[in-house]
Amino acid sequence: MIRTENLTKAYGGVKAVDAINVKIEKGQVCGFVGPNGAGKTTTIGMMTGLIEPTGGKCFVKDMEVSRNPLAVKQAIGYLPDGFGFYSHMTAMQNLKYFSKFYGLKEPEANARIAELLGEVGLAGVEKKVGAYSRGMKQRLGLARALLNDPEVIFLDEPTNGLDPEGVIQFRKVIKAEAAKGKTIFFSSHVLDEVQHVCNTICIISKGKIMAQGTLEDVKKRMRKSPRFNIIVKVDRIMPKLANPDIIDAVYSDGSATIKASSDLRDFIFDEVVRSGLRMRELRLEEESLEDVFLETVYGGA
């Protein structure tokens, strides 16, 4: 549904996006993560036709963006980062103005706008957009991105400025759109958000794609050496463990978090029992997306 071929953007000789190849299939919800200045917004800008690539190609629904900008824009919905609305107009007036570009007839547009404003929790808000809070503007932005019932949705930092209720509402909307078979590509700094909503992930750093695929695929591929996080809880003071596979260990009164290069659960169990203690908990903790991200982008720093 979304495909790039050596997509590149350079500003003054510096490559903000460096020959990236991304492939997102129909119905996938892809989280596009990377540190600040990694090239996320520039990449989305090129995918939506707002930024002209310096090199390479970008396809949406098999249409090359720079050759078929109108057809692509007709098919996509886009929530940019740092967007704005016409502050002297109401939400309804703003959306009505944009709806005209999609050729929506007035009754059709009115119904669609009312439905969307209801979905994002702005139904019945009559004040001018200039008086909106940041969170309200973000919700309206999401409604704008969905105005044309797009097949492909690009969201750039969509939960910025949203309160917890707004975030939950946003997840609901995204999940509903994903359930309809829409393809969603969104960038975020909030890794937890990505984990909640996405079924695939794409990590970008310094303009290059570091990893992409399902969360599990990426974790597996990016793990340079096996790493196991083991949580141990005992009934008294946890004894210090000695094993060459232990990379790091944090002890507190009755518990410990062990990072090791192998699964040391049997060894830990034996040690605890030998010390005359009772085991309360012994489990292997799944590697978090944050760990994968840090490992991928900063080499585990």
Next chain:
Amino acid sequence: MRPELIVAEKEFRDHLASKRFLIIFVILMLLSFYGVYSGMDAYNKKLDQYKNPALVMDQPYMKELVNSLQKQIQDAEARGDSPESIQDLRDQLNSYTNPPMPSVLEVFNSMVIFFTFLGMILGAAMGFDQISREKDEGSLKFLVSSPIYRDAIINGKTIGAITTLAVALAAAFLLAIAIVMLRGVVPGLDDLLRIAAFFVAALLYCTVFFAIAMMMSAVTKSTSLSVICTVGLVVLLIVFSILALIVSGFIAQAIIGPAPAMDYGALMNNSTGSMNVSSIMSNSEYMNYSNKLVAAEFQISDTITTVSPVNDFGGFMGLGMGGIGNAILSKTPVQSLSLTMVMTPSTKQISLLDSLASVWVKIMVLIVEMVVAFAISYVAFMRMDIR
């Protein structure tokens, strides 16, 4: 509806509702009202003088002027000057002794100065944030991500602004015509044609400043920078006009040569301490030199300042003389300046087409400037990365 018309419709509504536009529009209407009202008084006075020439001709200064011109004609004939220069002097004399019937267009002539300065402000005020404001506020991202070509956006903005300018100018013109008609003067067909041509010229002039301001808005990174550049350009144009006048004075002096020797002491009126005008005017050698010098200076300055839209439309320093507005609203040829720094009236009537032909270079310059500014805005906007 075509995308550019969707954008134009919104822009038109936004302009009409904006405080900035409304303030300038109200000032324009008030000044038009004042200009036409005072112009009507001047027109009625001239009409009285036309109906009763003795009112003017019995004035001592007029007698002195007529006598001086008669003497100049005699001197010129005695010297064997060219028939053209003698005819010019005769035309001048004729314009004083048999003045033409005043035209209602003189009423509109008084509006040229207001239109020159307010048109510049109105056009610039409407254009300086056309692109940059949407960029600053972030609405451009949504607009550009809509399924429309970028040229439709810029075309729509231009159509919306020009329509607003046309409405504002039309309102001022209709107010002027209404006042004229209420005071019992009905413009003839030629007058109406000239008023219509003046309207189109005024719209073109405002559009030039709109295009320049929009160009600034497209090439600069923010609205504040766009304002600085637009205001800077306007100030530069005014300073340029003044500098051009000074420079052209030196150039004219270099071309015409030094002034003839003259007894300046004799020119002073001992009893009043002022200059003796009739003594200057009777000195035909000095008069010829001065007329040539001023005419050359004016011509050079006019040529240099052709690049300035203010001078093209509003004439010399934007004060009306010699500009497109003045040419369209004058049924006589565009006149040069004489020593007394007043327009020398002519009785020769010319058609509207002849009037337009006399300032075609200035009209072309306005069109070229508008097209260039729009072209730069187009290129800058088309190549703009919306981030």
